[in-house]
Amino acid sequence: MGPGMNAxxxxxxxxxxxxxxxMLSSCALTSNLTSxxxxxxxxGPKVFYxxxxxxxxxxxxxxxxxxxxxVYHGExxxxxxxxxxxxxxxxxxxxxxxxxxxxxxxxxxxxxxxxYYVQEPEVPLRPEPKQEVISRQLLHQGDEVxxxxxxxxxxxxxxxxxxxxxxxxxxxxxxxxxxxxxAARAAAKPSDKKEAEAPxxxxxxxxxxxxxxxxxxxxxxxxxxxxxxxxxxxxDKVEEISRSGPAWRKVRFPETGVQGWTQESYxxxxxxxxxxxxxxxxxxxxxxxxxxxxxxxxxxxEELDPEVM
Numbered sequence: 001m002g003p004g005m006n007a008x009x010x011x012x013x014x015x016x017x018x019x020x021x022x023m024l025s026s027c028a029l030t031s032n033l034t035s036x037x038x039x040x041x042x043x044g045p046k047v048f049y050x051x052x053x054x055x056x057x058x059x060x061x062x063x064x065x066x067x068x069x070x071v072y073h074g075e076x077x078x079x080x081x082x083x084x085x086x087x088x089x090x091x092x093x094x095x096x097x098x099x100x101x102x103x104x105x106x107x108x109x110x111x112x113x114x115x116y117y118v119q120e121p122e123v124p125l126r127p128e129p130k131q132e133v134i135s136r137q138l139l140h141q142g143d144e145v146x147x148x149x150x151x152x153x154x155x156x157x158x159x160x161x162x163x164x165x166x167x168x169x170x171x172x173x174x175x176x177x178x179x180x181x182x183a184a185r186a187a188a189k190p191s192d193k194k195e196a197e198a199p200x201x202x203x204x205x206x207x208x209x210x211x212x213x214x215x216x217x218x219x220x221x222x223x224x225x226x227x228x229x230x231x232x233x234x235x236d237k238v239e240e241i242s243r244s245g246p247a248w249r250k251v252r253f254p255e256t257g258v259q260g261w262t263q264e265s266y267x268x269x270x271x272x273x274x275x276x277x278x279x280x281x282x283x284x285x286x287x288x289x290x291x292x293x294x295x296x297x298x299x300x301x302e303e304l305d306p307e308v309m
Contacts, residue, residue, distance in 0.1 A: 048091070048106035050075045053148035053157060054166060057099030061088035068099035072159050073148050074113040077106065114147040116158070116174040125167035129155030136167055141179055145169070207240040209251065209267040214275040218260025222248035230258045234275040238267070 050071045058065040061083060071077060077091040080098065089106065092098045124135030129151045139145070145158035154171045211232045219226040222244040230253060232238070238251035241259060249267065252259045 046079050048077055048079060048089075048108055049111050050077060050101075051105050051107050051111065054159075055101065055105055057091060057093060057097060057101050059099060061090075061100040065100070069093065069095065069097045070164075071101070072146070072164075074111040074146075077101070079106075116145055116147060116176060117178045118143040118145065118169075118173060119175045119179050120173045123169050123173045125158075125160065125165065125169060127167060129153070129157075129168040137165065139169065142181065144178075145174065147174075205239070206252075209238055209240060209249075209269060210271045211236045211238070211266065212268040212272055212276050213266050216262055216266050218251070218253070218258065218262055220260065222250075222261040226261070229260045230256075235271045 050073060053073045054070055056067040056070050057077075059068055060066075071093050075094055077093050079089050079091055081090045082088070082103070086103055088100050089103050090098065090100050091106075118139045118141055121141050123139045125137050125139050126133045126135050139160065144161040146161065147156050148159055148166075149157040150171065151157075151168075155168050156171045156174065157166065157168050158174075159166055211234055214234050216232045216236075217228045218230040218232065220229050221227075232253060236253065238253055241250045241252055243249055244261070247263050247265070248261050249264050250259065250261050251267075
């Protein structure tokens with residue numbers, strides 16, 4: 001057997017011995033970790049809730065260990081066992097995954113989870129709270145998200161319920177109530193829209209009346225002889241502004257805003273079927289002038305009144 005073959009066998013033995021030592025070290029490390037565990041040790045209620053916006057459960061107790069999966073703010077986990085120093089807990093997440101998480105990241109009482117809905121047709125989900133950052137995906141109107149954190153300038157970190165994706169969106173694009181789908185909005189009855197838009201209570205408006213005669217003159221002053229500012233027709237609607245005595249009302253014609261005075265007897269509280277006859281004031285007969293004395297012409301004798309003669 002030559003020297004080369006001996007050297008090869010010696011190297012193979014060294015590699016085997018090194019591998020064996022590594023296996024022993026790994027087993028010793030695992031034994032040391034598990035020897036500190038107290039299986040199913042009770043630390044109050046077994047159900048806890050994660051506090052950070054997002055954290056990870058790990059294969060072994062320690063941040064250098066491999067991630068098993070994420071857990072989110074308010075998510076329920078069940079404690080299976082703990083370390084003696086109670087620094088790390090072995091838990092099972094609601095997804096069924098098991099691993100280790102620091103005890104300080106858990107709360108024994110349920111945490112408030114804020115659920116919101118996308119209000120706009122499309123909202124970009126960005127990896128950072130900046131408008132110039134390229135979007136990862138698009139959220140659509142009605143998508144449900146959970147608020148995890150918020151930053152200045154109106155940015156919220158959210159967890160998308162449908163695929164558990166994380167990102168940042170403007171807070172103004174979210175609302176507490178799920179928006180009505182476009183098809184449902186189009187199918188809504190006009191009467192339903194009016195009821196929704198109508199205020200719950202509104203102050204009473206001015207009294208309204210309708211012209212009860214064929215045509216009605218509005219006067220500048222509460223006098224029949226005053227200037228006419230507008231002529232209204234039968235069943236035109238007017239609003240009362242003020243009164244002058246028992247007979248006169250100052251009204252406003254809403255269609256043009258013209259204001260004027262009219263007599264109360266020419267108005268009705270509801271539209272009529274036929275105009276009533278208007279009572280017109282009779283005009284006084286014209287006065288006739290008495291003829292004066294005739295003018296004399298030069299050289300003409302003065303005529304005497306027969307009664308004087």
